[in-house]
Amino acid sequence: MGKKAIMLGNEAIARGAYEAGVKVSAAYPGTPSTEISEALVQYKDELYAEWSPNEKVATEVAIGASMAGARAMACMKHVGLNVASDPLYTASYMGVTGGLVLVVADDPGLYSSQNEQDTRMVARAAHVPVLEPSDSGEAKEFMKLAFDYSEKYDRPFILRTTTRLAHSQSTVELEDRTEHALIPYEKNIPKRVMMPAMAKARHAVIEEKMAELAKDACTLPVNRVEMRDTKIGVITSGIPYQYVREALPDASVLKLGMVHPLPEQTIRDFAAQVETLYVVEELDPVIETQVRAMGIDCKGKEIFTLLGEYSANMLREAVLGEKVETKAPAQVPNRPPILCPGCPHRSVYYVLKKLGIHAAGDIGCYTLGAVAPLGVVDSTICMGASISSMHGIEKAAGKEFIRDWVAVIGDSTFLHTGVNSLMNMVYNKASGTVIILDNSTTGMTGHQDHAATGLTLQKEPTYAVNIPDLCRALGVKHVQEINAFDLVTLEQAIKEANASDEIHVIITKTPCVLLDKRKKPVYVSLSDKCKKCGMCLKPGCPAISKQADGTVRIDDTMCTGCGLCEQLCKFSAIEKVGE
Amino acid sequence: MSETKSIMIVGVGGQGTLLTSRILGGLAVENGYDVKISEVHGMSQRGGSVVTYVRYGKEVAEPIVEEGQADVIIAFERLEALRYRHFLKKDGVLIANDWRIDPMPVIIGAAEYPENILEDLEKEVTVYSIDATEEAKKLGNSKVSNLVVLGMAARHMDFTKEQWYSVIEHTVPPKTIEVNKAAFDAGYGA
Numbered sequence: 001m002g003k004k005a006i007m008l009g010n011e012a013i014a015r016g017a018y019e020a021g022v023k024v025s026a027a028y029p030g031t032p033s034t035e036i037s038e039a040l041v042q043y044k045d046e047l048y049a050e051w052s053p054n055e056k057v058a059t060e061v062a063i064g065a066s067m068a069g070a071r072a073m074a075c076m077k078h079v080g081l082n083v084a085s086d087p088l089y090t091a092s093y094m095g096v097t098g099g100l101v102l103v104v105a106d107d108p109g110l111y112s113s114q115n116e117q118d119t120r121m122v123a124r125a126a127h128v129p130v131l132e133p134s135d136s137g138e139a140k141e142f143m144k145l146a147f148d149y150s151e152k153y154d155r156p157f158i159l160r161t162t163t164r165l166a167h168s169q170s171t172v173e174l175e176d177r178t179e180h181a182l183i184p185y186e187k188n189i190p191k192r193v194m195m196p197a198m199a200k201a202r203h204a205v206i207e208e209k210m211a212e213l214a215k216d217a218c219t220l221p222v223n224r225v226e227m228r229d230t231k232i233g234v235i236t237s238g239i240p241y242q243y244v245r246e247a248l249p250d251a252s253v254l255k256l257g258m259v260h261p262l263p264e265q266t267i268r269d270f271a272a273q274v275e276t277l278y279v280v281e282e283l284d285p286v287i288e289t290q291v292r293a294m295g296i297d298c299k300g301k302e303i304f305t306l307l308g309e310y311s312a313n314m315l316r317e318a319v320l321g322e323k324v325e326t327k328a329p330a331q332v333p334n335r336p337p338i339l340c341p342g343c344p345h346r347s348v349y350y351v352l353k354k355l356g357i358h359a360a361g362d363i364g365c366y367t368l369g370a371v372a373p374l375g376v377v378d379s380t381i382c383m384g385a386s387i388s389s390m391h392g393i394e395k396a397a398g399k400e401f402i403r404d405w406v407a408v409i410g411d412s413t414f415l416h417t418g419v420n421s422l423m424n425m426v427y428n429k430a431s432g433t434v435i436i437l438d439n440s441t442t443g444m445t446g447h448q449d450h451a452a453t454g455l456t457l458q459k460e461p462t463y464a465v466n467i468p469d470l471c472r473a474l475g476v477k478h479v480q481e482i483n484a485f486d487l488v489t490l491e492q493a494i495k496e497a498n499a500s501d502e503i504h505v506i507i508t509k510t511p512c513v514l515l516d517k518r519k520k521p522v523y524v525s526l527s528d529k530c531k532k533c534g535m536c537l538k539p540g541c542p543a544i545s546k547q548a549d550g551t552v553r554i555d556d557t558m559c560t561g562c563g564l565c566e567q568l569c570k571f572s573a574i575e576k577v578g579e
Numbered sequence: 580m581s582e583t584k585s586i587m588i589v590g591v592g593g594q595g596t597l598l599t600s601r602i603l604g605g606l607a608v609e610n611g612y613d614v615k616i617s618e619v620h621g622m623s624q625r626g627g628s629v630v631t632y633v634r635y636g637k638e639v640a641e642p643i644v645e646e647g648q649a650d651v652i653i654a655f656e657r658l659e660a661l662r663y664r665h666f667l668k669k670d671g672v673l674i675a676n677d678w679r680i681d682p683m684p685v686i687i688g689a690a691e692y693p694e695n696i697l698e699d700l701e702k703e704v705t706v707y708s709i710d711a712t713e714e715a716k717k718l719g720n721s722k723v724s725n726l727v728v729l730g731m732a733a734r735h736m737d738f739t740k741e742q743w744y745s746v747i748e749h750t751v752p753p754k755t756i757e758v759n760k761a762a763f764d765a766g767y768g769a
Binding site: 035170243328334340365372444540542544558 | 615643680688
């Protein structure tokens with residue numbers, strides 16, 4: 001018996017990778033997958049792990065490592081798989097040398113994402129098998145199995161998780177690492193050069209491999225039949241398995257650890273033994289559709305929702321008709337996520353709002369610039385899309401139309417996929433203003449390093465990309481760095497940039513307020529000088545609130561001393577204290 | 580104990596709900612229970628309403644706590660206590676930090692912060708409250724208000740003070756052990 005520990009799903013995945021003998025891991029941060037790479041750092045003597053600039057690069061690094069004969073992995077959130085889908089579809093044709101696993105984290109309920117897409121759909125399209133654990137213990141075990149199966153069946157595997165699994169802690173039994181020596185490299189053009197003639201042959205091979213795996217799926221231990229009362233039978237997987245056990249403890253369950261390809265004979269046998277068959281799966285009816293295609297009657301999405309997360313109460317109501325009587329929720333004001341007190345983005349958005357500017361937005365904390373009272377961000381699509389979508393707006397509506405537009409993008413997002421977009425603007429003779437909100441980190445996901453921070457995943461010093469020089473190298477003539485809290489210079493620069501017919505890049509270079517943990521002098525509001533004008537409330541700082549008498553109060557536990565409100569107060573009613 | 584205990588920790592992103600749930604979860608693990616903790620990371624953490632769940636018992640399946648199931652709610656802010664009060668069991672206990680943080684709709688005047696939240700809640704459920712942020716300020720670090728509230732909650736749970744100390748020592752950053760223990764004491768003795 002190994003030692004037991006309580007771990008996040010993501011930590012357990014890292015542990016599983018370690019025990020499986022992984023040699024190379026690459027990833028771009030993305031909630032809810034980020035902690036996997038961070039947890040791999042503790043095993044740095046045994047394995048190499050990196051932050052790559054995006055998920056396509058990360059996946060290709062992992063493919064290369066597999067070609068070199070190592071067990072390799074890449075980790076990403078569901079939308080990251082879209083970026084990685086180009087290598088994924090063809091890596092599927094190539095198969096593997098060392099075991100190759102992509103960990104992909106879906107986000108039912110959209111805790112921190114722009115959509116609710118279901119990775120199992122992508123996996124089916126790419127002919128890539130998928131394992132899906134139900135708790136941290138299984139997450140670790142399934143990681144190890146994924147590598148074994150990957151090598152046995154010559155398929156890259158996906159380990160699919162969801163936010164609830166990734167960010168829940170449960171018990172894990174720790175075991176030792178098994179080292180896997182590099183599989184000696186052999187040149188194999190038909191397997192690895194995916195030009196038409198070779199790919200045509202490989203397509204036939206992977207169809208065979210998937211058929212073989214589907215057949216074996218009926219005996220693989222990851223799929224498990226739990227026979228109890230036969231009135232209700234449930235096919236389920238992942239976190240919904242826990243809700244089924246909680247709500248329907250007497251029901252028989254076919255728990256699928258591998259959700260693609262499905263074990264057809266096991267499903268037929270199980271369905272034949274139960275009176276009413278339910279398929280319980282969050283998001284798309286991936287299992288249900290295939291069960292119905294087998295000619296098996298079942299209940300699924302006509303009683304369960306396509307949206308969000310499931311729960312035990314939801315199942316009790318849908319399956320048993322038991323409505324859980326609870327008190328009605330209190331009618332209270334919402335508390336949406338907001339930019340932190342002292343966030344440099346707030347200062348930039350204040351200026352943009354003052355100038356009546358529309359922002360083509362991007363993915364990061366600064367997406368919160370769409371929320372009241374700022375309301376500056378007009379669109380958010382995907383990583384890098386701010387710059388290219390503004391370019392499209394200009395090409396459709398003309399130079400004059402975008403005089404009151406800017407694209408806003410963070411430093412990490414710019415390096416992820418924004419660079420191509422800016423190159424495209426220059427190449428295609430665009431005009432327009434791009435603001436790179438450079439806070440020297442990947443903020444939203446919890447402060448990860450990237451190619452311009454000068455530190456690796458392991459915090460080792462490395463070359464830091466110079467973002468202004470990079471923009472100049474792309475052909476941008478007007479590149480200016482400004483402190484985000486220098487309101488006067490910033491306003492002037494934006495006005496000039498938007499009046500120009502050339503591309504301007506403004507880099508607001510101010511570190512994320514959460515990076516600097518030193519205690520700084522805070523500000524107080526002097527009620528005798530306050531004229532109740534409300535100027536300091538305009539940027540929507542959560543540390544400042546209006547009192548009953550109309551004067552403002554600054555919460556000294558929240559104030560970080562950024563000084564934005566002091567700059568805005570015309571009556572010297574806001575003062576620094578504690579210097 | 581055969582029955583599963585369900586605890587919710589609610590507050591505003593940045594108030595230390597994560598650390599608190601890990602201390603609580605760690606304590607249950609050290610006492611031999613099966614434990615599940617469910618956390619919130621990412622965008623929802625940025626100043627928004629945040630809830631984490633801790634469930635422990637002989638065998639725990641579901642990692643979340645649902646409406647009407649919480650034995651204890653630990654709330655780091657009054658409005659958040661009110662927001663989640665329907666998750667409490669009939670005989671559940673609410674431990675609250677008597678502290679106000681205005682949400683953005685209140686700051687911009689689009690909504691009003693309800694008055695007398697804790698007084699009204701006391702009419703429905705058992706409430707223990709403390710001005711934990713003030714207590715934490717007295718200790719020189721307002722960030723440890725979460726441990727003050729946890730200290731108060733600890734008095735209504737079945738673990739010894741020494742057990743709490745031990746898990747605090749294992750969970751919080753080493754430099755902050757003393758101030759966190761002092762904060763715990765402030766709540767425990769209140």
